[in-house]
Amino acid sequence: MNDSVASPTMGLFCDFDGTIASADMIAAIMTEFAPQPSGPIISAIVAGTIDIQQGVQQLFGLLPSSAFRAVREFALARVVLRPGFPRFVALCRERGWRLVVVSGGFDFFVEPALAPFRDNLTIHCNSLDLSGPMMRVVWNVPCDAKCVGGCGLCKPSVMRLYQGLVETRIVIGDGVTDQRAAQQADFVFARDRLLGLCEEANVPHMGFDTFDDISDELERRYGEARTDD
Ligand SMILES: [Mg+2]
Ligand SMILES: [Zn+2]
Structure with a gap:
């Protein structure tokens, strides 16, 4: 590891x-396994009438733990990565930027x-507790004292874990769950x-x-990749 990796640098916090993933996997799972009861809960999360933590717990509480294998197989068959992601990861690696995936989704x-x-x-995401009859969400990064709470997996709290390690903070995301993180960012790709x-x-x-749009803009702002190393 060289000095430039150890010194403060850019952190990209990506949903x-x-x-x-091109689609929202939680929505896809619920549409497949609990279409009727999940609809109003998803609408309430999007409208902000229940917080994300409550809403996502209610959603997974609809599913029996015994369905986990089928849910996992469905999700893995469905997940499609947005174009340009491999080039974007390579760009971050070349520059020594920290790429942190901050997901309200699940490790499986x-x-x-x-x-x-x-x-x-680096990945921060949730897991499932399958020890009871119904699925229960394990929130791996809950809200810290500086957050107003209710995030579930708290994206601003994850960003604070990197304080002192990164000086410029970029957030990449698509939804309401990225809003609080975006407000703390130096720049947002939305x-x-x-x-x-x-x-x-x-x-x-x-x-x-696409992630090519992001890589192009990052290269425009921070210069083309060096080809001599
Ligand atoms: Mg999202
Ligand atoms: Zn929070």
């Missing part, structure tokens, strides 16, 4: 569902989907609902469709 689909890139990124939220809140941002 998984709807961002790295995030980890296998990102296995080819595992040496070049799509879908997060794009409108960044516009409303006057957060410095750029829209994106």
Whole structure:
């Protein structure tokens, strides 16, 4: 490890569902396994009438633990990565930037989907407790004292874990669950609902469709990759 890796650098905090993965895997799982009861809960989460932590626990509480194998197989068959992701990971690695995947989703689909890139990124996500009759969410990074609470997996708290390790913080995401993290970022790459939220809140941002859009912009801002090392 050389000096430039140890010194403060850029941190890219990247959502998984709807961002790295083209679709929202939690929504896909619920549409497949609990379409009727999950609909109103998902609507309430999006509308902000229940917090994310309560909502996601209610969703997985609809599923018997015995269904886990089928749920995992379904998720792994469904997950599709957004174009340009391998180049984006390579760019971060070349520059010594920290790529941190911050997902309100679950290890059983995030980890296998990102296995080819595992040496070049860090993952924070949730797991499931299958010891009871119904699934129960284990929140691996709960809200710290500085957060108003209710996030479930708290993205701003994850960003604070990297204080002192990164000096510039970039957030990449698509939804309401990225909003609090985006408000703490130096710059945001946003799509879908997060794009409108960044516009409303006057957060410095750029829209994106593929990870090539993000890599192009990062190279424009921070220079083309050196080819002499
Ligand atoms: Mg998302
Ligand atoms: Zn929080």
